[in-house]
Amino acid sequence: MTGFHDIKGRKPLKNQLKKLIDKGRISHGYIFEGPKGSGKKLIADAFAELLFCYNQKGLETCKTCKGCTGYKEKYVLETEKSISVDDIRSLVADTELMPFGNNKKIYIIHDADTMTDQAQNAFLKTLEEPPPYAFFMLTVTNSEQIIDTIRSRCIILYTGVNTKQEVLEYLEQNNPDADTKSIYAAACFAEGCIGRAADLINDQSFIQCRKTAVEYITKSQLDFDVKDLKGDVLVFLEILQSLFRDMLVYKATNDSSNLINTDISDIIKRTAERNSSKSLLIAFDSATKAAEYIKDNVSQSIAIGTMNIELMEELNIW
Numbered sequence: 001m002t003g004f005h006d007i008k009g010r011k012p013l014k015n016q017l018k019k020l021i022d023k024g025r026i027s028h029g030y031i032f033e034g035p036k037g038s039g040k041k042l043i044a045d046a047f048a049e050l051l052f053c054y055n056q057k058g059l060e061t062c063k064t065c066k067g068c069t070g071y072k073e074k075y076v077l078e079t080e081k082s083i084s085v086d087d088i089r090s091l092v093a094d095t096e097l098m099p100f101g102n103n104k105k106i107y108i109i110h111d112a113d114t115m116t117d118q119a120q121n122a123f124l125k126t127l128e129e130p131p132p133y134a135f136f137m138l139t140v141t142n143s144e145q146i147i148d149t150i151r152s153r154c155i156i157l158y159t160g161v162n163t164k165q166e167v168l169e170y171l172e173q174n175n176p177d178a179d180t181k182s183i184y185a186a187a188c189f190a191e192g193c194i195g196r197a198a199d200l201i202n203d204q205s206f207i208q209c210r211k212t213a214v215e216y217i218t219k220s221q222l223d224f225d226v227k228d229l230k231g232d233v234l235v236f237l238e239i240l241q242s243l244f245r246d247m248l249v250y251k252a253t254n255d256s257s258n259l260i261n262t263d264i265s266d267i268i269k270r271t272a273e274r275n276s277s278k279s280l281l282i283a284f285d286s287a288t289k290a291a292e293y294i295k296d297n298v299s300q301s302i303a304i305g306t307m308n309i310e311l312m313e314e315l316n317i318w
């Protein structure tokens with residue numbers, strides 16, 4: 001059973017939830033907003049368990065009351081594509097049925113920001129006059145995609161992310177066979193999202209792309225042929241952007257603690273010191289443009305070739 005003890009860090013979110021519970025500020029609608037891979041599902045599950053319990057102690061359930069031990073009516077709506085009005089209609093139909101044993105029914109809608117306008121309007125009607133036993137939790141990456149009339153009826157909670165240290169500890173505990181370099185690379189690039197880090201650590205394409213991207217900024221770029229890349233070219237470009245972004249941050253702040261790629265901060269510093277902010281910005285834009293071209297179906301070798309030439313003219317790598 002998921003509980004808040006399973007969720008590392010996230011003090012601001014936990015404090016906010018504790019306050020809501022202590023003050024008895026229970027709403028029928030909650031929106032959990034946070035980046036992809038930041039554990040929104042775990043958080044919504046843990047919060048649902050808490051709402052079922054009659055004797056919560058802080059953010060933990062008592063595990064013995066009728067709410068904890070009885071049948072829990074929890075419904076999860078999760079779709080591959082966007083959430084359609086029909087998906088919402090079947091959920092709404094279910095809300096009209098009285099609960100069985102427990103006195104609550106909890107509905108979790110994942111990626112609710114993919115609800116179509118029609119779906120949102122259908123959901124709004126239920127949220128305006130919810131049955132007393134129905135509670136709704138929406139997980140979203142961007143709450144601005146949700147119409148104001150839904151948002152104003154929900155408590156919006158930002159889930160936050162984990163510190164790099166927490167991500168590292170998680171990866172070390174759960175990947176005893178992974179090498180330190182891969183653990184570091186995944187932890188750095190996940191930007192505080194444990195779910196993303198867990199995906200990256202086993203993603204050979206990511207590991208290869210990062211290795212190639214680091215070589216790219218330390219060696220002559222014109223030699224680079226996209227055909228030799230063992231991985232997804234868009235992942236490679238995303239990593240490259242993060243490296244140029246780090247150089248710009250270091251250049252502006254002289255501080256390496258805010259870098260994404262802290263494990264290679266020596267390379268970031270060295271390259272940043274040899275180049276002007278203007279050149280680094282052009283390099284960042286160049287990698288961004290290459291990714292846009294590829295998404296627009298420009299051939300990969302033309303997009304990367306153009307970037308190679310721009311960077312060769314602009315950057316002082318050695």
Ligand SMILES: [Zn+2]
Pocket residue numbers: 052053054055056061062063064065066067068069
């Ligand atoms: Zn309980």
